[in-house]
Amino acid sequence: DGGITQSPKYLFRKEGQNVTLSCEQNLNHDAMYWYRQDPGQGLRLIYYSQIVNDFQKGDIAEGYSVSREKKESFPLTVTSAQKNPTAFYLCASRDRGGSGANVLTFGAGSRLTVL
Amino acid sequence: SQQGEEDPQALSIQEGENATMNCSYKTSINNLQWYRQNSGRGLVHLILIRSNEREKHSGRLRVTLDTSKKSSSLLITASRAADTASYFCATGQGNTPLVFGKGTRLSVIA
Numbered sequence: 001d002g003g004i005t006q007s008p009k010y011l012f013r014k015e016g017q018n019v020t021l022s023c024e025q026n027l028n029h030d031a032m033y034w035y036r037q038d039p040g041q042g043l044r045l046i047y048y049s050q051i052v053n054d055f056q057k058g059d060i061a062e063g064y065s066v067s068r069e070k071k072e073s074f075p076l077t078v079t080s081a082q083k084n085p086t087a088f089y090l091c092a093s094r095d096r097g098g099s100g101a102n103v104l105t106f107g108a109g110s111r112l113t114v115l
Numbered sequence: 116s117q118q119g120e121e122d123p124q125a126l127s128i129q130e131g132e133n134a135t136m137n138c139s140y141k142t143s144i145n146n147l148q149w150y151r152q153n154s155g156r157g158l159v160h161l162i163l164i165r166s167n168e169r170e171k172h173s174g175r176l177r178v179t180l181d182t183s184k185k186s187s188s189l190l191i192t193a194s195r196a197a198d199t200a201s202y203f204c205a206t207g208q209g210n211t212p213l214v215f216g217k218g219t220r221l222s223v224i225a
Contacts, residue, residue: 004157033212042203042217043158050210058212090157102207103148106157 003027006091006107013078013085013114021076021110023091031094032074033104036060036087043090049074078112086114119147119187119204119216127222134191136219138204139184145208147180147187152201152218161189161202196225 004025013019023032031050035043045058049068063082068074074093078085088111092104122137138147146165150158164171164180164187171178177190191198201220205213 006157031210035215040217040220043215045212045214048212088155092158102146102210102213103160103163104150104158104205104213106159108157109155111155 004091004093004105004107006089006110009108009110011110011112013112015114016080018077018079019112021078021089021091021112023074023076023107024072025074025093025105025107026072027093027095027105028071029093029095029105030071032068033092033094034058034064034066034074034076035090035092037090037109038087046076046089085112087112119206119214121202121204121216121219123219124217125220125222127224128194130194130196130223130225132194134194134198134221134223136189136202136221138187138189138216140187140204140206141185142206143208144182144206146206147178148205148207148213149176149178149187149189150203150205150215152203154200158203191221194221194223196223199223 007022033048034046047066049055065077090109091107119138119140148163149161152158162173164178175192180187201218203215203218205215
């Protein structure tokens with residue numbers, strides 16, 4: 001089955017630690033995205049990548065970093081510089097050339113809690 | 116940046132009733148989409164309506180779009196307990212990333 005896999009589903013971090021959230025897709029999609037969701041809130045864009053080896057900052061990129069070395073993978077690192085990292089993180093992908101316009105396919109999410 | 120804002124923030128209805136959610140946005144768009152999110156899960160795409168369309172149906176879903184008012188509505192007919200979820204509108208323009216609203220939390224009581 002094609003889809004997006006995020007891991008881990010739950011992650012606990014001590015203050016001052018960096019953590020990396022994994023996002024892997026087997027949909028052959030070109031574009032990938034990371035969103036952050038806080039309780040009762042909508043999604044805010046952290047970073048996105050339209051093609052391999054290229055990525056752009058979203059609205060709340062400070063304290064986060066990404067890489068896009070492979071089409072299938074778009075890991076997100078939450079650094080110690082992110083002052084309020086406790087949130088639900090969602091990865092998504094999109095086929096740029098498809099007939100589905102810019103419809104996104106989402107992973108199941110990763111919940112990060114800072115202790 | 117352009118943004119959809121859903122109204123109401125929360126909605127509670129009885130099973131079998133219709134649920135209507137509204138979305139307003141600020142700038143011109145190519146399309147508007149609605150997504151559903153079950154608690155603690157990822158979002159699932161429901162329906163997309165393009166800027167040159169006024170109404171679209173998919174099963175029990177009906178979406179309208181009024182570009183002159185920069186607004187859209189999502190109607191779920193004959194709601195079921197399984198429709199309980201949060202619903203988000205998202206606006207798209209070209210290849211720029213979708214921008215999501217804060218969502219409407221729908222509770223359908225059996």
